[in-house]
Amino acid sequence: MDEMSFIVRKETLKVSGEYKNLRRIRAFVNKLTGLAGFGEEEAYKVQLAVDEACSNIIEHAYGGENKGEIECVCAFSEDYFFVQLKDNGQPFDPDTIGYPNIKSNIEERGIGGLGVYFIRQLMDKITYKSIPVINNDKVLSVINELTMIKRRTMV
Amino acid sequence: MEISSKQMEYYDLVKVTGRVDSFTAPKLGDAISSIIQAERYNIILDIGSVDYVSSAGLRVLIDAQKTCKFASRGEVILVSVPKRIYETLELAGFVPLFRFTDNLDSAVNSL
Numbered sequence: 001m002d003e004m005s006f007i008v009r010k011e012t013l014k015v016s017g018e019y020k021n022l023r024r025i026r027a028f029v030n031k032l033t034g035l036a037g038f039g040e041e042e043a044y045k046v047q048l049a050v051d052e053a054c055s056n057i058i059e060h061a062y063g064g065e066n067k068g069e070i071e072c073v074c075a076f077s078e079d080y081f082f083v084q085l086k087d088n089g090q091p092f093d094p095d096t097i098g099y100p101n102i103k104s105n106i107e108e109r110g111i112g113g114l115g116v117y118f119i120r121q122l123m124d125k126i127t128y129k130s131i132p133v134i135n136n137d138k139v140l141s142v143i144n145e146l147t148m149i150k151r152r153t154m155v
Numbered sequence: 156m157e158i159s160s161k162q163m164e165y166y167d168l169v170k171v172t173g174r175v176d177s178f179t180a181p182k183l184g185d186a187i188s189s190i191i192q193a194e195r196y197n198i199i200l201d202i203g204s205v206d207y208v209s210s211a212g213l214r215v216l217i218d219a220q221k222t223c224k225f226a227s228r229g230e231v232i233l234v235s236v237p238k239r240i241y242e243t244l245e246l247a248g249f250v251p252l253f254r255f256t257d258n259l260d261s262a263v264n265s266l
Contacts, residue, residue, distance in 0.1 A: 022176050052209060
């Protein structure tokens with residue numbers, strides 16, 4: 001996948017890590033998928049993936065509400081739609097999360113890992129990196145960056 | 156998200172509208188828990204006016220279904236499930252764990 005194409009539009013939203021802000025983030029993402037010409041079904045998928053990722057940031061990276069900010073960058077090129085989520089919480093690499101057992105009987109059904117599973121299923125590619133911010137040989141903080149990419153299907 | 160619930164003779168009807176995400180799901184969980192705490196295990200959930208459900212909402216549904224189905228004492232039936240939400244349930248592999256009906260009458264008759 002060659003994502004290095006020319007970005008035609010880019011917008012950023014920064015909110016505090018609170019569940020009540022999920023609604024704002026979804027509205028923001030919806031606006032951008034609309035501008036990118038996504039149909040209702042594809043827009044819903046991107047919205048759900050971003051919502052799951054932001055919920056994970058609040059619950060796992062920050063370990064609760066009001067612990068830090070979430071920056072959401074949406075951008076698209078001719079071929080791809082990008083969503084980048086940044087936080088300063090505990091690194092939470094989606095690759096370390098196993099697949100949930102979606103075939104087991106009801107007693108064994110857990111819900112753990114479902115959010116990450118959804119993100120993987122709904123988006124075409126995801127990458128994650130955690131960058132330490134170093135000043136005077138001390139790690140001051142980290143910037144975690146989850147990038148999710150969805151192909152734009154041209155009608 | 157708005158919830159209204161009504162206690163009937165053989166079941167409880169819960170009607171949900173709006174969006175069920177990590178912010179609103181606990182409220183839905185509380186509404187269902189109060190029914191279960193009254194030892195009532197047949198819950199008909201009308202989600203025809205729900206336009207969004209994330210995995211946080213699915214967690215509430217599966218927890219409720221586990222509790223209600225325990226010892227065959229009841230079940231959660233999902234009524235008027237919108238297409239996008241059915242697709243989300245499918246993605247989670249939850250479809251075989253619930254009974255789905257198009258309207259309230261069919262749900263009541265299937266109890």
